[in-house]
Amino acid sequence: MAKLVAGNFKMNKTKKEAEDYCAELLTLLGKGYNNFLICPPYTLIECVKRSLNGRGAVGAQNVALAESGAYTGEISAKMLKDVGADSCLIGHSERRHIYGETNDDIAKKLNLVQKEGLKTILCVGETLEEHRRLKSVLESQLSVLNDKDLTNIIVAYEPVWAIGTGKVATSDDIIKAHTIIKKYVKDKFNSEISILYGGSVKPENISEILALGVVDGVLVGGASLDAKKMAQMIKSAK
Numbered sequence: 363m364a365k366l367v368a369g370n371f372k373m374n375k376t377k378k379e380a381e382d383y384c385a386e387l388l389t390l391l392g393k394g395y396n397n398f399l400i401c402p403p404y405t406l407i408e409c410v411k412r413s414l415n416g417r418g419a420v421g422a423q424n425v426a427l428a429e430s431g432a433y434t435g436e437i438s439a440k441m442l443k444d445v446g447a448d449s450c451l452i453g454h455s456e457r458r459h460i461y462g463e464t465n466d467d468i469a470k471k472l473n474l475v476q477k478e479g480l481k482t483i484l485c486v487g488e489t490l491e492e493h494r495r496l497k498s499v500l501e502s503q504l505s506v507l508n509d510k511d512l513t514n515i516i517v518a519y520e521p522v523w524a525i526g527t528g529k530v531a532t533s534d535d536i537i538k539a540h541t542i543i544k545k546y547v548k549d550k551f552n553s554e555i556s557i558l559y560g561g562s563v564k565p566e567n568i569s570e571i572l573a574l575g576v577v578d579g580v581l582v583g584g585a586s587l588d589a590k591k592m593a594q595m596i597k598s599a600k
């Protein structure tokens with residue numbers, strides 16, 4: 363089965379750049395590849411949805427902590443759905459570490475996104491300093507899943523020390539973390555969950571990462587901004 367290639371644009375691209383990107387991506391892909399998700403900034407969700415012309419899927423990078431009301435500058439899950447988002451990232455390490463999001467915040471966001479019927483990509487991962495406590499750190503981040511219906515949720519394991527640094531986790535690191543996540547879900551829910559790996563993924567290393575039996579797809583930052591690289595990765599994941 364094709365594995366998912368999710369691109370997180372972070373705070374990059376204007377409308378024109380996004381339109382050109384989507385057109386180039388679709389041309390490069392030709393027919394038959396739908397195993398991808400683009401998470402552009404909020405301002406481009408509608409544009410990317412339209413420009414992809416029914417191909418792939420579109421996700422948001424974040425969501426507000428409340429359903430509506432006096433929260434200047436925030437965007438609710440309902441608004442994301444309204445402009446065509448299919449899914450939403452929750453708990454990205456940049457949200458946790460730059461904006462101080464806690465597991466409590468992430469649990470609330472998860473509820474709001476699920477209520478709107480959007481697919482949720484829960485991001486988890488340890489800092490370098492937390493690496494020795496990998497199991498307990500991941501289990502604490504995964505605890506937001508407790509009591510949830512997992513059908514519409516996937517997990518992205520992104521070791522913070524491998525994001526934007528060019529340092530890819532070793533095969534052993536990835537297998538170890540993905541195994542901890544799978545076991546947590548098996549023990550708590552008696553079920554399975556898809557897990558993406560993220561952190562300096564690029565065309566040159568994607569095949570090796572996807573060949574590890576425990577990886578169901580990838581979440582890509584920097585390399586996803588280039589349509590040629592994105593197309594190459596999507597094709598490698600088929």
Ligand code: 13P
Pocket residue numbers: 370454520524525526527528560561562563581582583584585
């Ligand atoms: P890079 O691929 O740039 O390391 O970013 C990973 C990431 O944070 C995706 O969400």
